[in-house]
Amino acid sequence: MNLFVPAEGERKGGLLTSSEACPNCGSYDNLVKDSRADTLGRRRRRRCNICRTAWSTIEVDKVLVKRLAAVVGRLDEVAVQINGIRELLQAATVTDEEVESEEG
Numbered sequence: 001m002n003l004f005v006p007a008e009g010e011r012k013g014g015l016l017t018s019s020e021a022c023p024n025c026g027s028y029d030n031l032v033k034d035s036r037a038d039t040l041g042r043r044r045r046r047r048c049n050i051c052r053t054a055w056s057t058i059e060v061d062k063v064l065v066k067r068l069a070a071v072v073g074r075l076d077e078v079a080v081q082i083n084g085i086r087e088l089l090q091a092a093t094v095t096d097e098e099v100e101s102e103e104g
Protein backbone atom coordinates (compact mmCIF):
# COMPACT_ATOMS: atom_id res chain seq x y z
CA MET A 1 0.00 0.00 0.00
CA ASN A 2 1.37 3.39 -0.97
CA LEU A 3 0.42 5.89 1.75
CA PHE A 4 0.57 8.80 -0.64
CA VAL A 5 -1.76 7.48 -3.31
CA PRO A 6 -5.35 7.02 -2.08
CA ALA A 7 -7.36 4.43 -4.01
CA GLU A 8 -10.01 5.82 -6.37
CA GLY A 9 -12.95 5.16 -4.01
CA GLU A 10 -11.19 6.91 -1.11
CA ARG A 11 -11.07 10.30 -2.80
CA LYS A 12 -14.62 11.18 -1.72
CA GLY A 13 -13.11 12.11 1.67
CA GLY A 14 -12.35 15.51 0.15
CA LEU A 15 -9.48 17.89 0.43
CA LEU A 16 -8.05 20.03 3.20
CA THR A 17 -6.74 23.34 1.92
CA SER A 18 -4.65 25.82 3.85
CA SER A 19 -5.99 29.39 3.91
CA GLU A 20 -6.27 31.23 0.62
CA ALA A 21 -6.53 34.55 2.48
CA CYS A 22 -3.48 36.81 2.20
CA PRO A 23 -1.39 36.40 5.39
CA ASN A 24 -0.61 40.13 5.29
CA CYS A 25 -3.92 41.92 4.51
CA GLY A 26 -6.51 39.11 4.63
CA SER A 27 -7.73 39.65 1.05
CA TYR A 28 -8.90 36.66 -1.00
CA ASP A 29 -8.05 38.56 -4.20
CA ASN A 30 -4.93 36.72 -5.36
CA LEU A 31 -3.25 35.26 -8.39
CA VAL A 32 -1.88 31.69 -8.58
CA LYS A 33 1.66 32.04 -9.92
CA ASP A 34 2.63 28.38 -9.84
CA SER A 35 0.93 25.04 -9.12
CA ARG A 36 2.63 21.72 -8.64
CA ALA A 37 1.99 18.30 -7.14
CA ASP A 38 4.24 17.09 -4.34
CA THR A 39 4.16 14.06 -2.04
CA LEU A 40 1.56 15.60 0.28
CA GLY A 41 -0.79 17.10 -2.29
CA ARG A 42 -0.93 20.15 -4.50
CA ARG A 43 1.11 23.21 -3.67
CA ARG A 44 0.20 26.63 -5.10
CA ARG A 45 2.31 29.75 -5.06
CA ARG A 46 0.01 32.79 -4.70
CA ARG A 47 0.43 36.56 -4.86
CA CYS A 48 -1.98 39.05 -3.32
CA ASN A 49 -3.48 41.48 -5.85
CA ILE A 50 -3.91 44.11 -3.10
CA CYS A 51 -0.57 44.21 -1.24
CA ARG A 52 1.61 41.97 -3.47
CA THR A 53 2.52 39.57 -0.62
CA ALA A 54 3.48 36.10 -1.90
CA TRP A 55 2.71 32.85 -0.02
CA SER A 56 2.00 29.17 -0.65
CA THR A 57 -1.09 27.09 -0.04
CA ILE A 58 -1.23 23.30 0.03
CA GLU A 59 -4.15 21.01 -0.70
CA VAL A 60 -3.99 17.62 1.05
CA ASP A 61 -6.30 14.63 0.65
CA LYS A 62 -8.28 13.99 3.88
CA VAL A 63 -7.76 10.24 3.47
CA LEU A 64 -4.01 10.81 3.43
CA VAL A 65 -4.21 12.94 6.59
CA LYS A 66 -6.14 10.14 8.37
CA ARG A 67 -3.60 7.54 7.24
CA LEU A 68 -0.64 9.62 8.36
CA ALA A 69 -2.31 10.21 11.74
CA ALA A 70 -2.75 6.44 12.11
CA VAL A 71 0.92 5.86 11.24
CA VAL A 72 2.04 8.50 13.74
CA GLY A 73 -0.15 6.87 16.41
CA ARG A 74 1.46 3.48 15.70
CA LEU A 75 4.94 5.02 15.84
CA ASP A 76 4.09 6.47 19.27
CA GLU A 77 3.11 2.97 20.46
CA VAL A 78 6.37 1.52 19.12
CA ALA A 79 8.35 4.29 20.86
CA VAL A 80 6.72 3.36 24.19
CA GLN A 81 7.66 -0.30 23.61
CA ILE A 82 11.26 0.62 22.73
CA ASN A 83 11.55 2.69 25.91
CA GLY A 84 10.28 -0.29 27.90
CA ILE A 85 12.86 -2.59 26.31
CA ARG A 86 15.62 -0.01 26.94
CA GLU A 87 14.69 0.16 30.65
CA LEU A 88 14.75 -3.65 30.87
CA LEU A 89 18.18 -3.76 29.21
CA GLN A 90 19.54 -1.09 31.57
CA ALA A 91 18.23 -3.01 34.57
CA ALA A 92 19.82 -6.20 33.22
CA THR A 93 23.22 -4.66 32.53
CA VAL A 94 26.00 -6.57 34.29
CA THR A 95 29.14 -4.75 35.38
CA ASP A 96 32.67 -6.09 34.70
CA GLU A 97 33.12 -6.69 38.43
CA GLU A 98 29.99 -8.83 38.54
CA VAL A 99 31.25 -10.89 35.55
CA GLU A 100 34.65 -11.40 37.25
CA SER A 101 33.11 -12.49 40.53
CA GLU A 102 30.93 -15.01 38.69
CA GLU A 103 33.98 -16.38 36.84
CA GLY A 104 36.08 -16.59 39.99
Ligand SMILES: [Zn+2]
Binds near residue numbers: 023024026027048
Ligand atom coordinates in the same frame (compact mmCIF):
# COMPACT_ATOMS: atom_id res chain seq x y z
ZN1 LIG B 1 -2.49 41.12 0.75
